[in-house]
Amino acid sequence: xxxxxxxxxxxxxxxxxxxxxxxxxxxxxxxxxxxxxxxxxxxxxxxxxxxxxxxxxxxxxxxxxxxxxxxxxxxxxxxxxxxxxxxxxxxxxxxxxxxxxxxxxxxxxxxxxxxxxxxxxxxxxxxxxxxxxxxxxxxxxxxxxxxxxxxxxxxxxxxxxxxxxxxxxxxxxxxxxxxxxxxxxxxxxxxxxxxxxxxxxxxxxxxxxxxxxxxxxxxxxxxxxxxxxxxxxxxxxxxxxxxxxxxxxxxxxxxxxxxxxxxxxxxxxxxxxxxxxxxxxxxxxxxxxxxxxxxxxxxxxxxxxxxxxxxxxxxxxxxxxxxxxxxxxxxxxxxxxxxxxxxxxxxxxxxxxxxxxxxxxxxxxxxxxxxxxxxxxxxxxxxxxxxxxxxxxxxxxxxxxxxxxxxxxxxx
Amino acid sequence: xxxxxxxxxxxxxxxxxxxxxxxxxxxxxxxxxxxxxxxxxxxxxxxxxxxxxxxxxxxxxxxxxxxxxxxxxxxxxxxxxxxxxxxxxxxxxxxxxxxxxxxxxxxxxxxxxxxxxxxxxxxxxxxxxxxxxxxxxxxxxxxxxxxx
Amino acid sequence: xxxxxxxxxxxxxxxxxxxxxxxxxxxxxxxxxxxxxxxxxxxxxxxxxxxxxxxxxxxxxxxxxxxxxxxxxxxxxxxxxxxxxxxxxxxxxxxxxxxxxxxxxxxxxxxxxxxxxxxxxxxxxxxxxxxxxxxxxxxxxxxxxxxxxxxx
Numbered sequence: 001x002x003x004x005x006x007x008x009x010x011x012x013x014x015x016x017x018x019x020x021x022x023x024x025x026x027x028x029x030x031x032x033x034x035x036x037x038x039x040x041x042x043x044x045x046x047x048x049x050x051x052x053x054x055x056x057x058x059x060x061x062x063x064x065x066x067x068x069x070x071x072x073x074x075x076x077x078x079x080x081x082x083x084x085x086x087x088x089x090x091x092x093x094x095x096x097x098x099x100x101x102x103x104x105x106x107x108x109x110x111x112x113x114x115x116x117x118x119x120x121x122x123x124x125x126x127x128x129x130x131x132x133x134x135x136x137x138x139x140x141x142x143x144x145x146x147x148x149x150x151x152x153x154x155x156x157x158x159x160x161x162x163x164x165x166x167x168x169x170x171x172x173x174x175x176x177x178x179x180x181x182x183x184x185x186x187x188x189x190x191x192x193x194x195x196x197x198x199x200x201x202x203x204x205x206x207x208x209x210x211x212x213x214x215x216x217x218x219x220x221x222x223x224x225x226x227x228x229x230x231x232x233x234x235x236x237x238x239x240x241x242x243x244x245x246x247x248x249x250x251x252x253x254x255x256x257x258x259x260x261x262x263x264x265x266x267x268x269x270x271x272x273x274x275x276x277x278x279x280x281x282x283x284x285x286x287x288x289x290x291x292x293x294x295x296x297x298x299x300x301x302x303x304x305x306x307x308x309x310x311x312x313x314x315x316x317x318x319x320x321x322x323x324x325x326x327x328x329x330x331x332x333x334x335x336x337x338x339x340x341x342x343x344x345x346x347x348x349x350x351x352x353x354x355x356x357x358x359x360x361x362x363x364x365x366x367x368x369x370x371x372x373x374x375x376x377x378x379x380x381x382x383x384x385x386x387x388x389x390x391x392x393x394x395x396x397x398x399x400x401x402x403x404x405x406x407x408x409x410x411x412x
Numbered sequence: 413x414x415x416x417x418x419x420x421x422x423x424x425x426x427x428x429x430x431x432x433x434x435x436x437x438x439x440x441x442x443x444x445x446x447x448x449x450x451x452x453x454x455x456x457x458x459x460x461x462x463x464x465x466x467x468x469x470x471x472x473x474x475x476x477x478x479x480x481x482x483x484x485x486x487x488x489x490x491x492x493x494x495x496x497x498x499x500x501x502x503x504x505x506x507x508x509x510x511x512x513x514x515x516x517x518x519x520x521x522x523x524x525x526x527x528x529x530x531x532x533x534x535x536x537x538x539x540x541x542x543x544x545x546x547x548x549x550x551x552x553x554x555x556x557x558x559x560x
Numbered sequence: 561x562x563x564x565x566x567x568x569x570x571x572x573x574x575x576x577x578x579x580x581x582x583x584x585x586x587x588x589x590x591x592x593x594x595x596x597x598x599x600x601x602x603x604x605x606x607x608x609x610x611x612x613x614x615x616x617x618x619x620x621x622x623x624x625x626x627x628x629x630x631x632x633x634x635x636x637x638x639x640x641x642x643x644x645x646x647x648x649x650x651x652x653x654x655x656x657x658x659x660x661x662x663x664x665x666x667x668x669x670x671x672x673x674x675x676x677x678x679x680x681x682x683x684x685x686x687x688x689x690x691x692x693x694x695x696x697x698x699x700x701x702x703x704x705x706x707x708x709x710x711x712x
Binding site: 422431437448452455458459538550 | 561564565568575645646656658661664672684
């Protein structure tokens with residue numbers, strides 16, 4: 001067993017929400033260890049005043065002082081986990097400012113989360129895994145080129161993807177909706193190998209990611225089983241050829257969304273949202289169905305419409321769809337409705353997730369939804385920037401896995 | 413013996429003086445002890461389970477953060493049952509159970525609304541203030557009657 | 561979900577904090593060991609944490625207080641002494657409540673002074689505390705005088 005990754009917790013409220021146990025368990029599951037930076041009262045008073053954010057809650061003052069002790073290197077840690085109550089305005093301000101402060105003043109990976117009493121270890125697991133991976137596997141994440149012949153599989157909640165890479169080039173792809181997790185994986189692997197003209201036994205290393213990563217990884221004996229936050233950011237900067245300097249990766253998935261700020265290919269801060277279907281690719285799928293078009297046609301359709309012609313009363317997948325149906329009944333064009341759906345998803349991700357990371361250009365959109373150009377356009381308008389969608393962006397997790405897996409090729 | 417709610421509920425000074433002058437202090441520690449000594453589902457460190465924020469709904473609505481409601485599950489019953497209260501107004505450095513300013517605001521308001529005898533004061537900052545502080549608390553507690 | 565069974569049901573734990581010029585926490589601990597019966601005692605940097613049945617703990621506290629009544633302070637604690645859920649050695653840092661006590665120990669000398677004073681003075685004869693946090697605004701007449709004094 002390797003030494004646990006020491007995760008410093010800066011928080012207000014988890015013990016009183018009944019979720020501290022969940023935080024501890026999530027950390028333990030990825031061989032992390034939560035600890036509370038030890039400081040004295042005089043440090044709290046001095047550092048809170050020096051930081052200058054004059055909040056009232058004593059536990060937030062304590063969190064601020066502990067953050068300063070970490071950033072100034074007075075206390076050693078491998079990673080930082082910031083957690084405060086959902087719906088607390090005071091804590092949200094502190095959470096964001098501390099995340100930014102630690103990101104700018106230390107090399108510590110940091111993740112912030114706002115919990116409710118319903119937060120479980122399962123919800124926190126991917127975040128904790130990403131946090132410990134960044135802390136533990138900096139060397140692996142520093143890889144910039146793919147070598148040998150590798151296979152990457154992304155077993156996502158909506159679709160399963162496979163990529164075969166050879167000598168830093170993509171030579172085979174496979175894509176299909178996820179039905180049975182293992183069967184879908186085997187099918188896309190078969191497709192990718194056929195397209196590449198490569199036999200399974202020629203593959204030198206295998207990586208898996210996505211929701212089904214553990215199941216698929218075990219079945220195909222993967223060398224690397226890795227959560228999608230680090231894998232996707234790595235894949236994104238690789239495909240976009242932005243491996244150096246800052247970048248922001250946005251991945252609106254079928255079940256959850258990720259927003260990751262990346263520095264030199266390594267994630268710094270990230271958020272992962274997964275509560276509302278109205279902010280996911282699912283909403284766009286439903287809209288496409290309602291409009292009687294294939295999901296691949298929704299993007300071009302949206303580009304011809306105007307989102308503000310359709311009143312959207314809700315971001316909700318149920319009531320939002322109702323608004324779209326009402327608009328169609330009232331005579332709105334299909335183009336406008338498609339544009340409104342794209343705008344709705346983009347705006348919700350913008351309001352609820354992108355506020356939690358510092359957007360740094362270039363902004364890269366990846367994942368299946370990045371092919372819906374209406375969505376990319378809407379996001380670009382909200383962020384007031386031109387968004388890059390790299391080639392093979394829908395295969396992002398599989399590419400990242402194949403790239404990172406080449407670090408496991410043995411020289412024998 | 414009167415049950416005296418103390419604020420900050422974690423205060424060593426108030427807890428000591430209330431007991432010293434013959435009454436029962438209602439403090440965070442006794443509420444936590446109740447949970448630590450009751451069998452149930454494990455929830456480290458305080459044995460406050462996700463059920464507690466739901467119990468807190470009696471004192472704070474569902475849109476109030478879970479940490480406030482969980483804390484109110486500790487303080488609500490104590491405020492309901494107290495006969496008197498002593499409140500230190502300038503207690504900005506009480507952490508943990510008293511670590512949330514929003515909970516603290518609600519606790520102070522509910523104590524006020526309870527309309528039981530209440531003594532509001534500040535921490536003493538000199539020996540002279542210390543004498544006045546102790547004397548005021550002694551007078552207040554003796555005035556409640558029934559001290560042990 | 562794991563079941564939880566309490567380890568010391570029916571007991572109480574109390575902190576005894578010593579802020580005395582004549583008695584150290586370790587001296588108080590020695591006294592406590594001498595007179596204690598069936599209680600768990602742990603020395604801390606502030607004083608002692610003791611656990612046992614309520615009547616035994618209260619009796620011990622009454623005897624210990626007698627050593628220096630104006631400088632020994634007592635409060636309840638939820639956890640038994642050394643419980644790993646609250647212990648600094650397992651959490652990495654002090655539990656938040658520790659800093660609250662840390663703060664109040666800076667105030668204890670004033671409280672001790674008050675307790676000593678009240679041995680010889682009647683509480684009724686001592687004026688109520690002033691609200692030192694309320695600062696009075698300067699009245700307009702004084703302000704006018706100040707302005708006039710500054711004008712050449």
